[in-house]
Amino acid sequence: DIQMTQSPSTLSASVGDRVTITCRASQSISSWLAWYQQKPGKAPNLLMYKASSLESGVPSRFSGSGSGTEFTLTISSLQPDDFATYYCQQYDDYPLTFGGGTTVEIK
Amino acid sequence: QLQLQESGPGLVKPSETLSLTCTVSGVSINNGDYFWAWIRQPPGKGLEWIGSFYYTGITHYNPSLTSRVTISIDTSQNQFSLNLNSVTAADTAVYYCARHLRPTGIYWGQGILVTVSS
Numbered sequence: 001d002i003q004m005t006q007s008p009s010t011l012s013a014s015v016g017d018r019v020t021i022t023c024r025a026s027q028s029i030s031s032w033l034a035w036y037q038q039k040p041g042k043a044p045n046l047l048m049y050k051a052s053s054l055e056s057g058v059p060s061r062f063s064g065s066g067s068g069t070e071f072t073l074t075i076s077s078l079q080p081d082d083f084a085t086y087y088c089q090q091y092d093d094y095p096l097t098f099g100g101g102t103t104v105e106i107k
Numbered sequence: 108q109l110q111l112q113e114s115g116p117g118l119v120k121p122s123e124t125l126s127l128t129c130t131v132s133g134v135s136i137n138n139g140d141y142f143w144a145w146i147r148q149p150p151g152k153g154l155e156w157i158g159s160f161y162y163t164g165i166t167h168y169n170p171s172l173t174s175r176v177t178i179s180i181d182t183s184q185n186q187f188s189l190n191l192n193s194v195t196a197a198d199t200a201v202y203y204c205a206r207h208l209r210p211t212g213i214y215w216g217q218g219i220l221v222t223v224s225s
Contacts, residue, residue, distance in 0.1 A: 095167070
């Protein structure tokens with residue numbers, strides 16, 4: 001199985017901050033990586049796919065980069081609606097696997 | 108608009124079988140556009156993929172669950188189902204049905220909480 005490791009597990013930030021979350025794969029997954037945002041009591045919501053493609057309707061302050069084994073999700077200017085938990089997920093191979101999540105908290 | 112809705116019992120006894128159904132609206136599940144999947148999330152924890160099914164019969168299961176899980180499709184009802192047998196408290200989770208196909212990611216139903224308890 002491909003292991004996905006996210007860091008940090010928790011991040012404290014203020015509105016307007018630039019925030020970066022890292023996701024590492026245990027082997028190369030090319031660009032087959034997605035990012036999701038999850039708020040309490042809700043299903044995850046797709047933000048980015050194929051590492052750097054922005055899902056329709058997602059604000060442009062979100063961006064993704066990386067390929068191979070190292071990936072990042074960046075929020076250029078954190079907004080109140082962005083406080084949530086973020087997950088990366090690889091879909092290069094089965095079983096599909098997720099990172100452990102990064103919770104973005106209010107500082 | 109494509110929508111997925113989970114249904115089934117919210118409480119299952121230990122050692123019994125957890126059975127859930129996902130009703131798909133807005134697209135036919137056998138038109139080849141997507142894999143259909145189940146994913147779960149124990150309370151306060153991360154996401155675990157259970158398995159995916161393609162209309163041609165291609166099925167992938169999580170190796171950690173493969174001995175206990177079956178995903179099936181009812182094309183007449185435009186539904187797909189999850190059966191997980193011999194459940195324990197560790198199977199307590201929110202269960203999501205979902206769709207996915209490269210190059211995009213996973214699109215999720217709203218989820219259903221299933222508690223395993225006597």
